[in-house]
Amino acid sequence: EDKVVQSPLSLVVHEGDTVTLNCSYEVTNFRSLLWYKQEKKAPTFLFMLTSSGIEKKSGRLSSILDKKELSSILNITATQTGDSAIYLCAVEASGYLLWGGGADGLTFGKGTHLIIQP
């Protein structure tokens, strides 16, 4: 059974701090790992990672995948109160999203609740 575990479950830091969120997975036929930010209803897409060791960056957010350790981290530097959200990690176990192949589905982690205090 595919499994995605995120840690910590929740995190409270002060504005300006740097945070690192973790995601580990056990998935058959791994294809990609995705990070989302959920503030209200629908999660918004942040990153898609397929190759190990290649950092993806968007502003103050960055993420990297380690296929050997079956894990990924999401870093947020110089945090702001607007970064407060639930950060979700999901792993795709087939080529549906990339190649249009058969879908084994997405497995989501439970999320990390990040609270940034002013």
Next chain:
Amino acid sequence: GAVVSQHPSRVICKSGTSVKIECRSLDFQATTMFWYRQFPKQSLMLMATSNEGSKATYEQGVEKDKFLINHASLTLSTLTVTSAHPEDSSFYICSASPPSGGTYNEQFFGPGTRLTVL
């Protein structure tokens, strides 16, 4: 804990037929369930929010007569795609929320259903 299942995981149907997708919360009661559609660039589009025992709330642009949602019990919501057409082919994901008890509206995601309409 907090496991959400979807059935079927994949379905292929002919144009004009209707397809029903089930979303179940297996070990908790979900007062609210959400239905999403996954688009090619990994964004999740919220289609509707369903609360047990009441009518679903549809997002702007989603046809409620085409995508029928029934949240009949605290553990089951169904999405029926009526008169499906090839453009409805997509990956449909549900999520479920337990009774609100925290700052964020926690959602637990199902594995998704891949619909292909021929």
